Amino acid sequence: MGSVALRNIRKSYGPVEVLHGIDLDIQDGEFTVLVGPSGCGKSTLLRSIAGLETITGGDICIDETVINSLAPKERNIAMVFQNYALYPHMSVAKNMGFSLRLAKESPSEINRKVNAAAEILDLTNLLDRYPRQLSGGQRQRVAMGRAIVRDPKVFLFDEPLSNLDAKLRVQMRSEIKELHQRLKTTTVYVTHDQIEAMTMADRIVVMRGGQVEQIGTPLELYDRPASVFVAGFIGSPSMNFIAATARDDGLLLDTDESLGKTPVALANGRGVIAGFRPEDIRLSDTGVSAKVALIEPTGAETQLVLRTGENSIVMTTRDRISLSPGDPVHFSISEGKLHCFDAESERALSGAV
Amino acid sequence: MLRSDRLLAYAMILPVVIAVVAFVVGPTYNVATLSLTQVVMGQERGFGTLGNFRALAADPVFGLVLQNTAIWILGGTFLCVTVGLGVGTFLAIDSRMTGWLRALILLPWVLPDVVTAMAWKWMLHGQVGILGQTLQSSGLTEGTVSFLGDPDLVMWMLVIVLIWRKMPLVALILCAAIRSVPDDQLEAARMDGANAVERFRFVTLPNIAFSLTAVTVISMIWITAEFALPWIMTGGGPANASQIMATYIYQQSFEFFNWGVASAMSVINLFMLATIVALYLYVNRRSWASEESK
Ligand SMILES: Nc1ncnc2c1ncn2[C@@H]1O[C@H](COP(=O)(O)OP(=O)(O)O)[C@@H](O)[C@H]1O
Ligand SMILES: [Mg+2]
Numbered sequence: 001m002g003s004v005a006l007r008n009i010r011k012s013y014g015p016v017e018v019l020h021g022i023d024l025d026i027q028d029g030e031f032t033v034l035v036g037p038s039g040c041g042k043s044t045l046l047r048s049i050a051g052l053e054t055i056t057g058g059d060i061c062i063d064e065t066v067i068n069s070l071a072p073k074e075r076n077i078a079m080v081f082q083n084y085a086l087y088p089h090m091s092v093a094k095n096m097g098f099s100l101r102l103a104k105e106s107p108s109e110i111n112r113k114v115n116a117a118a119e120i121l122d123l124t125n126l127l128d129r130y131p132r133q134l135s136g137g138q139r140q141r142v143a144m145g146r147a148i149v150r151d152p153k154v155f156l157f158d159e160p161l162s163n164l165d166a167k168l169r170v171q172m173r174s175e176i177k178e179l180h181q182r183l184k185t186t187t188v189y190v191t192h193d194q195i196e197a198m199t200m201a202d203r204i205v206v207m208r209g210g211q212v213e214q215i216g217t218p219l220e221l222y223d224r225p226a227s228v229f230v231a232g233f234i235g236s237p238s239m240n241f242i243a244a245t246a247r248d249d250g251l252l253l254d255t256d257e258s259l260g261k262t263p264v265a266l267a268n269g270r271g272v273i274a275g276f277r278p279e280d281i282r283l284s285d286t287g288v289s290a291k292v293a294l295i296e297p298t299g300a301e302t303q304l305v306l307r308t309g310e311n312s313i314v315m316t317t318r319d320r321i322s323l324s325p326g327d328p329v330h331f332s333i334s335e336g337k338l339h340c341f342d343a344e345s346e347r348a349l350s351g352a353v
Numbered sequence: 354m355l356r357s358d359r360l361l362a363y364a365m366i367l368p369v370v371i372a373v374v375a376f377v378v379g380p381t382y383n384v385a386t387l388s389l390t391q392v393v394m395g396q397e398r399g400f401g402t403l404g405n406f407r408a409l410a411a412d413p414v415f416g417l418v419l420q421n422t423a424i425w426i427l428g429g430t431f432l433c434v435t436v437g438l439g440v441g442t443f444l445a446i447d448s449r450m451t452g453w454l455r456a457l458i459l460l461p462w463v464l465p466d467v468v469t470a471m472a473w474k475w476m477l478h479g480q481v482g483i484l485g486q487t488l489q490s491s492g493l494t495e496g497t498v499s500f501l502g503d504p505d506l507v508m509w510m511l512v513i514v515l516i517w518r519k520m521p522l523v524a525l526i527l528c529a530a531i532r533s534v535p536d537d538q539l540e541a542a543r544m545d546g547a548n549a550v551e552r553f554r555f556v557t558l559p560n561i562a563f564s565l566t567a568v569t570v571i572s573m574i575w576i577t578a579e580f581a582l583p584w585i586m587t588g589g590g591p592a593n594a595s596q597i598m599a600t601y602i603y604q605q606s607f608e609f610f611n612w613g614v615a616s617a618m619s620v621i622n623l624f625m626l627a628t629i630v631a632l633y634l635y636v637n638r639r640s641w642a643s644e645e646s647k
Contacts, residue, residue, distance in 0.1 A: 052540050073546035085537035089559040098555070099545035146545070 002153030002186035003028045010057035020210045029184045035197040036207035042190040050079050078147035079156040084139045086131040093127040096145045117149045137168045157189040228346040237278050240313045244274040257288045260333045273341040280337035281315035287332035388616035405617035422597045424508050429515050429576045437523030445531040458521040470585035473514045504594035530564035570633035
């Protein structure tokens with residue numbers, strides 16, 4: 001068991017408030033990813049849950065019990081740090097068994113648990129090594145081993161993969177995911193990388209400037225972003241945004257060309273921000289006229305930059321393209337894939353389905 | 354080409370070699386030969402004798418000197434490092450007060466030896482010393498205490514003044530080492546359930562182990578070489594109760610003109626120092642080696 005509930009969490013450093021009232025419910029066994037740009041307060045929130053930071057306001061509950069005033073060790077939470085934070089003077093086995101040793105468990109019991117964890121993480125051969133003798137990925141696994149030997153209610157990860165190279169990151173990503181499927185321990189995982197968030201999460205929490213911007217499953221966020229920020233943050237290459245005006249259930253550009261049907265009923269003449277994803281654009285004979293500015297084949301798909309008036313638009317297609325830069329083209333947006341955001345608040349006016 | 358490069362290299366280190374030979378090897382050789390020479394009233398009388406060392410072995414004061422020197426070096430080093438570790442741990446706490454203290458604590462370090470020694474000599478004085486008077490007027494003791502006049506007390510008083518003088522730098526070095534212990538290790542230990550003492554014991558101490566050994570050996574060298582402080586404060590008295598190697602060597606050579614015996618003691622002292630330095634180099638080398646294998 002290990003459900004986590006955050007109620008109106010606030011955190012200030014001196015006069016500066018960095019968390020402005022976070023509400024979040026995490027089910028037992030869920031893999032939740034906190035994602036957002038650097039400095040938006042992800043680590044602070046995670047460290048507050050861990051008990052490494054004292055919160056200024058609100059309640060943190062684990063299994064319906066408020067734990068605000070408990071010390072980290074009393075919360076039954078384990079954390080994996082970005083820089084691994086292994087103890088350099090202890091062997092792998094000692095590192096992993098340290099918490100058990102502090103808890104005065106018997107040496108044979110410690111041994112059993114450490115070996116079991118090492119088995120899961122494929123560390124059995126490395127138990128006698130020291131951290132400096134390990135590669136980045138191995139250190140990462142030891143850090144995870146240190147967390148799992150304690151069998152905690154909740155795992156916290158703070159950007160655990162950001163020090164690894166790209167290839168290893170992909171591999172560790174699936175290892176962590178597998179580990180979660182095996183142990184089913186409630187996990188809160190912090191990253192600034194939206195691909196990590198999309199691939200690993202049961203549920204994603206998008207944060208921005210100390211606030212929760214949107215909570216949802218990866219595909220919910222992708223299909224129905226609640227704001228320009230989320231729409232731009234999730235998905236790569238990111239969504240195209242363009243100023244448009246509503247007229248007779250269509251969205252018109254400055255050039256009076258129509259992008260397509262409005263996803264919601266809008267007052268005639270209302271200015272909005274239209275959004276559409278690169279892969280929802282089709283080249284066609286009719287539609288908005290544009291010029292090809294750039295063609296970037298990546299093999300499986302090709303990325304094109306189109307220019308219409310002042311706007312640059314990125315599109316991707318799996319078709320082979322025989323155009324060259326400067327060629328005039330027309331494009332349209334797949335049915336129902338047009339998003340519409342308020343020009344002022346940048347909140348979604350409705351989700352395209 | 355290569356050959357002339359090498360000659361040039363030798364030519365360029367030559368001044369240093371000459372300086373070392375002239376100012377280090379020369380005097381050392383001189384002292385070593387002197388220790389094997391019979392000297393009477395400052396006059397050399399025959400080389401190739403172990404008489405000086407035999408005289409030392411027979412000298413009842415020399416036993417006392419060795420005992421005092423052990424208190425001075427071992428007690429002094431131990432207290433210097435433990436007190437320094439305690440003070441350094443405190444100074445490592447982040448606050449405005451510790452920021453100021455970190456600067457202020459160096460004050461004893463910048464005072465000249467002579468000033469320190471004189472100031473403490475008067476503060477500890479039997480009749481007019483402020484410490485004794487304070488103890489008396491507060492009713493803690495019946496009369497004033499002659500700190501430096503009491504043979505049982507005097508050696509420890511010297512050690513206390515020594516700590517006062519040498520500890521600040523030790524504390525600062527250890528403070529810097531403690532502050533460079535990675536925060537995330539300490540936080541990981543907190544998550545692992547370690548309380549403050551356990552964090553200090555299992556994370557901070559191992560992380561500063563190298564600084565700690567280095568500072569221990571360096572303190573030992575400082576203290577072995579310290580002369581002005583004990584000489585000015587007690588001159589080895591009362592009745593040799595605070596006579597240590599450094600002061601006894603000085604007394605033998607410049608008051609009794611027993612150059613031979615003094616040289617013999619210097620040689621013994623040199624061996625002691627060399628052992629300590631060798632220890633230091635060994636520790637240093639070991640930790641460089643472990644840096645490399647990282
Ligand atoms: N110890 C601290 N003192 C003051 N400000 C801090 C401290 N730690 C973090 N902050 C501020 O809090 C904000 C959120 O930081 P953080 O949670 O580390 O962001 P993230 O992990 O999302 O990159 C940042 O603006 C940062 O400058
Ligand atoms: Mg962070």
